Amino acid sequence: MLDVKFIRENPDVVRQGLLNKNAKDIVDEIIALDEQRRSFISKTEELKAKKNQVSAEIPKLKKAGQDTSAIFAEMKQVGDEISNLDSQLKEVEEKIDNILRHTPNLAHSSVPVGKSAEENVEVRRWLPEGFKFENDSKVLDHVELGKKLGLLDFERGTKISGSGFPLYTSRGATLERALINFMLDTHINNHGYTEMMPPVLVNRDSMRGTGQIPKMEEDMYFIEKDGLYPIPTAEVPITNIHREEILAEKDLTIKYVGYSPCFRREAGSYGKESKGFLRVHQFNKVEMVKFSKPENSYDELEAMTNDAENILKALNVPYRILMLCTGDLSFSAAKCYDIETWSPAENKWLEASSCSNFEAFQARRANIRYRREDTKKPEFIHTLNGSGLATSRLMVSILENNQTPEGKVIVPKVLQKYCGFEIIG
RNA sequence: GGAGAGAUGGGAGAGUGGCUGAAUCCAACGGUUUGCUAAACCGUCGUACUCUGUAAGGGGUACCGCGAGUUCGAAUCUCGCUCUCUCCGCCA
Structure with missing residues (x-):
C-alpha cells in the first residue's frame, strides 16, 4: 500500500510512477479524499474535546447539587453530531483504503521504464x-x-x-x-x-x-x-x-x-x-x-x-x-x-x-x-x-x-x- | 463435536459507569553510587492519527481481543463475532 502522506507531498512522482507501471492515476482522487478526511477529523475532534471537557465537569456539578438536565440535553446533541461526523469520516476512509488497496507499488528508480x-x-x-x-x-x-x-x-x-x-x-x-x-x-x-x-x-x-x-x-x-x-x-x-x-x-x-x-x-x-x-x-x-x-x-x-x-x-x-x-x-x-x-x-x-x-x-x-x-x-x-x-x-x-x-x-x-x-x- | 472459563500496555496483574491512557510488580533504557559484579536509589518507559512549530517541542483525538449498542459519560453494562485455555469425546 502506498503512503497517503507521500502521495500528498509528491503527487507528480506518484503520477509518473503509476503511469510507468501501467496503472490508473489515482493521485487527484486521493488528495481530494484526504482533504475531506482531515477536515472531518478536525471537526469531530473539536467536538470530542468539548464533550470530554464537559463530561469532566458533570460529577462536580452533581456533587454541588446543581441541575444538569440542560447540559445533558446539549451534550446529547453534541453526541449525535459526533456520531454523524464519525460515520462520514469512516466512509471517506473506506474509499481511500479501497483505492489504495487496488493501487500497485511504485518502481525503484533503477528499474527500466517499459510497457511489457x-x-x-x-x-x-x-x-x-x-x-x-x-x-x-x-x-x-x-x-x-x-x-x-x-x-x-x-x-x-x-x-x-x-x-x-x-x-x-x-x-x-x-x-x-x-x-x-x-x-x-x-x-x-x-x-x-x-x-x-x-x-x-x-x-x-x-x-x-x-x-x-x-x-x-x-x-x-x-x-x-x-x-x-x-x-x-x-x-x-x-x-x-x-x-x-x-x-x-x-x-x-x-x-x-x-x-x-x-x-x-x-x-x-x-x-x-x-x-x-x-x-x-x-x-x-x-x-x-x-x-x-x-x-x-x-x-x-x-x-x-x-x-x-x-x-x-x-x-x-x-x-x-x-x-x-x-x-x-x-x-x-x-x-x-x-x-x-x-x-x-x-x-x-x-x-x-x-x-x-x-x-x-x-x-x-x-x-x-x-x-x-x-x-x-x-x-x-x-x-x-x-x-x-x-x-x-x-x-x-x-x-x-x-x-x-x-x-x-x-x-x-x-x-x-x-x-x-x-x-x- | 459437547461443556465451562477467559481476552487489559514488552511480560505478570489490578481495575464493575465519571478521580483510569490505565495502579503495582517484573523486564528494558538513561543516570547516581561502585575496585568489579550485585544491590540500592532517581528518572524514562505504548501506538496511531491530527493540529501547530524551520526545528527541539507543544496541543488535541482515538485505542483495554474485534464490531455494534445503551448513556451526558464505557476498560467497566448489553448484544454479535473472533481467538485462547481447561475438561470430555474423536483422532494422525
Whole structure:
C-alpha cells in the first residue's frame, strides 16, 4: 500500500510512477479524499474535546447539587453530531483504503521504464562449461523423459485431482525431495537463512498482508467452510510471521527460508504454456524471505538473487537474470529480478525464480515495523522475497539438460548424495 | 463435536459507569553510587492519527481481543463475532 502522506507531498512522482507501471492515476482522487478526511477529523475532534471537557465537569456539578438536565440535553446533541461526523469520516476512509488497496507499488528508480515483458533487460547469464544452445542429438522434453524413465505420471495425477496436479513416481519423487533438501541445506548452511515450516492454509488477513488480496483473489483457491486459503507461495505465511509486530533493529536483517507446496488456480490459462510442468496448480517451492532496514534492502535484493543463482550453478543449470521493466513488475514489487533456466526441448528460457524488493509496500499493509535505535521511533520495514527456487520449472531444466544421447538422465553431482543414485535409466 | 472459563500496555496483574491512557510488580533504557559484579536509589518507559512549530517541542483525538449498542459519560453494562485455555469425546 502506498503512503497517503507521500502521495500528498509528491503527487507528480506518484503520477509518473503509476503511469510507468501501467496503472490508473489515482493521485487527484486521493488528495481530494484526504482533504475531506482531515477536515472531518478536525471537526469531530473539536467536538470530542468539548464533550470530554464537559463530561469532566458533570460529577462536580452533581456533587454541588446543581441541575444538569440542560447540559445533558446539549451534550446529547453534541453526541449525535459526533456520531454523524464519525460515520462520514469512516466512509471517506473506506474509499481511500479501497483505492489504495487496488493501487500497485511504485518502481525503484533503477528499474527500466517499459510497457511489457519485451522491455525487460537481461542483466547477465551463466552457462555451464561446454554448454551449447544447439544440440546434435534429439532432445526429449521433460514430459517424454519423465514418462520414459518412470519419474512423472501426469495422466494419473489428472485422474487423482485434475489437470495440473503432477504425480511424481519412484525416482522422480526421490529426485524432487532431494532437490528440496539440497536447496534448503544450501540456504541454511551457506547463505545464513533460518528455516521455517509454515502452515499452508492461511486466513484472509495474511493474504491481504502480502497483497494477494484483493487484486489476485481469482487466482487463489479458497476453502469456504473455514475461510482459509491454500497458499500460492510460502511468501504469504512467512512474511506474515511478523505481521502487526515491531521488530528490534539489532535483529535485522531477518532471513527466513522455507519449503512449501504452492497452490494456484491459474484461472484462464491453458494451451501451449500448460504442458507438463510448465504451468501447474500445485508445485513445490523453497522460498526466501527477508525483513530488512530500508537503507539495506537493495543490497539484500542483490544478495538474495545471488543466493538463488548459487543453487543453479551448483546444479549446473544454464540460466539468465532479467531485470523486469516497470510495466512487467508485479503489483507489490518495487524491483524484481527473474531468473530463467534454459529448456533445450522447448528451446526457450523458463522462469524459475523471481526475487523482489517490496520496500515498505507489504509492511504498510501488514503493519510490520522496526524500532530504530537512534530515534527510538517505529518505522516500516522493507520486505523481500525470492524463490530459491521453484522445483517444477527447475526439474524441467535438470532433466532436459542432463540427458544422455541414450535418453538417460545424469543426476547432478550435488544431488547424488541426497538421492542415493547417480543416473536414471 | 459437547461443556465451562477467559481476552487489559514488552511480560505478570489490578481495575464493575465519571478521580483510569490505565495502579503495582517484573523486564528494558538513561543516570547516581561502585575496585568489579550485585544491590540500592532517581528518572524514562505504548501506538496511531491530527493540529501547530524551520526545528527541539507543544496541543488535541482515538485505542483495554474485534464490531455494534445503551448513556451526558464505557476498560467497566448489553448484544454479535473472533481467538485462547481447561475438561470430555474423536483422532494422525
